[in-house]
Structure formats: structure tokens, C-alpha cells
Amino acid sequence: MKTKILVLAMALLFSLNIKAQGMPTYDNTNFVSLIKQLVESGKQTAQMIKSVQFLKDAKESIEKVSSVVQQLRAVQEIAQNNQRLINVMQNDLQDILNSPYIKPEEVTRVAESFSAIIENSLDTMDFIDEILSSDYLKMTDAERAEILKEKELESKEMVSIITTKTKRYRDIISFREMQDKINNRETNY
Numbered sequence: 001m002k003t004k005i006l007v008l009a010m011a012l013l014f015s016l017n018i019k020a021q022g023m024p025t026y027d028n029t030n031f032v033s034l035i036k037q038l039v040e041s042g043k044q045t046a047q048m049i050k051s052v053q054f055l056k057d058a059k060e061s062i063e064k065v066s067s068v069v070q071q072l073r074a075v076q077e078i079a080q081n082n083q084r085l086i087n088v089m090q091n092d093l094q095d096i097l098n099s100p101y102i103k104p105e106e107v108t109r110v111a112e113s114f115s116a117i118i119e120n121s122l123d124t125m126d127f128i129d130e131i132l133s134s135d136y137l138k139m140t141d142a143e144r145a146e147i148l149k150e151k152e153l154e155s156k157e158m159v160s161i162i163t164t165k166t167k168r169y170r171d172i173i174s175f176r177e178m179q180d181k182i183n184n185r186e187t188n189y
Contacts, residue, residue, distance in 0.1 A: 003042035010038055067141035074148035075128060081155035082121050088162050089118055096169045101176035110169060117162050124151050 093114050097107055128151060131144055139147075 003046055004039070007035065007038045007042055064141060067145050070145045071132070071141070071148050074145065074152040075132070077152045078124065078128060078148075078155045081152075081159045082125060084159050085118055085121050085162055088166055089114060092166045092170075096166070096173065099173045101173045101180070102169070113165060114162065117158050117165075121155065121158055124155060127151065 093111070096102060096110060102110065128148065131139070131147060
């Protein structure tokens with residue numbers, strides 16, 4: 001509707017401009033052709049505006065999907081890291097605590113150091129659940145993805161810490177085992 005009014009107004013102005021310049025107005029064919037071209041141009045412009053809006057909407061949708069995919073990958077990585085922590089607790093920690101080379105007074109300290117990391121990991125999972133299940137302070141997807149990426153890095157760091165602690169305790173056990181063999185060897189002089 002706006003386009004038609006615009007075209008008619010332009011045609012009227014053009015017609016007045018031609019008359020003011022003293023040009024003949026008896027060529028109705030050219031005038032009708034001009035109006036048709038202006039109407040077609042208006043239609044094309046309207047279609048281009050619709051296309052631009054469609055592309056903007058598509059870009060926003062793609063950005064949202066991309067953000068969701070990033071969030072999903074971060075959550076998957078955090079879940080995998082937590083599974084690694086649980087595996088360490090189930091396997092390696094049990095071996096370390098059952099070793100005869102860990103002193104009874106060390107058992108509590110070893111268990112507490114591993115437990116602190118696991119509790120931190122569980123707190124992280126609760127925080128992630130809170131972020132994903134609610135509008136946590138009306139965050140945008142980009143802000144949510146950034147926080148999840150930070151938590152992913154924290155979980156990688158926890159895996160690194162627990163791996164280092166496990167290696168350190170295994171080295172201690174290995175050293176004490178070797179020391180015990182040396183101290184209790186039979187001498188055949």
C-alpha cells in the first residue's frame with residue numbers, strides 16, 4: 001500500500017516536472033511504462049527488504065544454535081572430567097589407601113585431599129545444572145557459554161590436580177616399597 005502511494009506521488013511529481021519544463025505530455029505510453037517500472041522497482045525493493053530481514057533472522061538463529069552447541073560441548077567435557085575424577089576415586093584412591101606403605105595417620109589426609117576435589121566437582125555440576133535449568137540472572141546464551149567454558153577449564157584443572165596427587169602418592173608408595181626391600185634384604189656376606 002505504501003509502495004503504491006509512493007509510486008503515484010513520484011509519478012505525479014515527475015508529470016508536474018515535465019510540464020514545468022515545457023516538454024510535451026502527449027506520450028502516454030512512455031508515462032505508463034515509467035509507472036510500471038517504478039511499481040516493479042518498488043516491489044523489488046520490498047522483496048529485498050524482506051530478504052535482508054530473513055537473513056538477519058537466520059543469522060540470529062545460527063548464532064543461538066552455535067551457542068547451544070558450545071554449551072553442550074562444554075557440559076560434555078565437564079561430565080567426562082567428572083567421570084575421570086570418579087574413576088580415580090573408585091580405583092586409584094582405593095589402591096593407595098589399601099597400600100601397606102601408607103601410614104594410618106596419612107589415610108585421613110589422603111582421603112580428605114581427594115574428597116575436597118570431588119566435592120568441588122559436584123558443586124560445579126550443581127552450578128551448571130542451575131545455569132542450564134533456569135534463567136540464572138537473565139543471562140544471554142553467550143554469557144552462559146562463557147561461564148560453562150570457565151567451568152570446563154576448572155574441571156580440566158581438577159583432573160590435572162587429582163592426576164598429579166595420584167602420581168605423587170603412587171611415587172611415595174613405590175619409594176617406601178623400595179626402601180622396605182632395601183632395609184629388609186638379607187645380607188649374605
